[in-house]
Amino acid sequence: MSTDMDNASRRSLAALLVGRRTVFLLGTLAFAVWPLAFNPYLAYAANLALIYILLAVGLNFIIGFAGQLVFANGALMGIGAYCTGLLMYDGGWPFWLALPAGAVLSCIIGLLVALPALRLQGLYLALGTVAFAQFALWVFIHWEGLTYGNAGFVLPPISFEAIGLGKDLGLYYLSLALVLVFVLIAYRISRSRVGRAFIAVRESEVAAEALAIDLTVYKTIAYGVSALYAGLAGGLFTALLGVVVPESFNLFQIVLQFAMVIIGGLGSIAGAIIGAVALISLQELLRGFQEVQEIAFGALLLATLLFFPGGIAAALKRWVPGWTETHHQDGGGRS
């Protein structure tokens, strides 16, 4: 009994020192001082990482929590990006209005995608949503009257003068604030009745239904939440790049986001965050070797699926004392 107690107190001490809370605090601190300490290029890279944290945490809702193999998020990010961009470029809207509008439109389209997709499962769902992604890309390229086609368009300047910051720093700290808020929201949802319903749907639809969990309702919510994150990130992405072009939202975008969530560990919010930061770092290190990039990501994704199906989150759970995270899908079937 007493050794149990000792173990428990040692674990809670370890949790205090290296637990998730501490890691998050340090991570936030690092991101907060980063652009002040390093050159503009590194600040840009960190901003990109923040945007991909939103994308990965959002994608994790649908593929990690609700367990639906959906490939629509690259396109939904594009819809958020185009909506925000076009509202500013053609509509003359200010960024602070165009950004949430893009997120909301993306969320609505995500819910519309859910309608037919709810009837599909597994491979058919994957194929159906890849088709949606290709269709969206086709629209971005060919509906020139709306999207300005392959050449895209350049965003009007964004001003953060109201909070006394330049465009780069302003956008950086806006991204950081949104990441903090939306990661907190993700944790709150995942720990709630809604999060438990997602996991039930992922683990066994039959058992979930026997507990009065409506599959249609909870899958639809997962689509909507996931799309909202993607749309919001798309708007920030547009603002960061300053241009909107269709090729940003092609197949590679899908692979990149999937790699983040899977390498991080399906069903783990912390994993998605770490996966996003790791892969953006890798992408920036390999900048200038476009082909190597794609091969490296593909290989990493494959290696994770084959050898570490639990991803980084599983490693954290195993090796870091006091690291607990519920809902994580620990590499299908192993015990």
Added chain:
Amino acid sequence: MSRLETRGLCLSFGGIRALDGVDLSVEAGEIRGIIGPNGAGKTTLLNAICGLTPPSEGVVLLDGEPVSGLKPSAIAARGIGRTFQTSMLFGGMTVLENVMTGLHQHMSANVFTAALGLPSVRREDTDAREKALAALDFVNMRQFAERDGAALSFGQQRLVEIARALISEPTVLLLDEPAVGLSPPRVQELDLLLRRIRDERGITIVMIEHVIRLVMGVCDRITVLNSGAKIAEGTGDEIIENREVQEAYLGKAIDAAD
């Protein structure tokens, strides 16, 4: 009026008639056993009752109200709980969270209130945690609350599943072979637990079971299925004496006379 009633349930898979006009009438507070040889349609009957595979003909009535035709989640919400033959504990959740999931229909948090982290959501979750611990206490599994469900033995997982079903406060609980894989002392404990579920919770139980000692000991009445049809119904003693039941299990007796 019966608590649970089926009238003329029929269901075919391809050319096979899995259920062939099954009438069932279970009184409130009863423990009903469903037995029959493999392939008799026992699990199919439970699936038809809880809506997983809706019957092609016939109706299911809960307290006189038809529930057949509703979605399985809606039937569960009306008060028909269920456990399965194979363990269906949710992976990636602790035992406690698994049981808390059973409270789904009695909680009200939605994606917006959860995202905002409203105090009411937090209070509701604290309540749920306590109720789930009490439910684990009821099946004597409280000490495993923080464990990973997959780390439990088969029999322990079964008990957690029962706790998860109980916490949703069903009026009727359908159990699909709860004793499979249990050692004799564990079967004895299950016998006791089933009686407590009925006596303390007032829940009516319909149970498929092959462990004859359990069925004979705990069930008020037993229904025997063969080839999708009901061939006998009665108390344990009546069923043992029933000629048709003996034939279904053992084949026709060769007449020794002549």
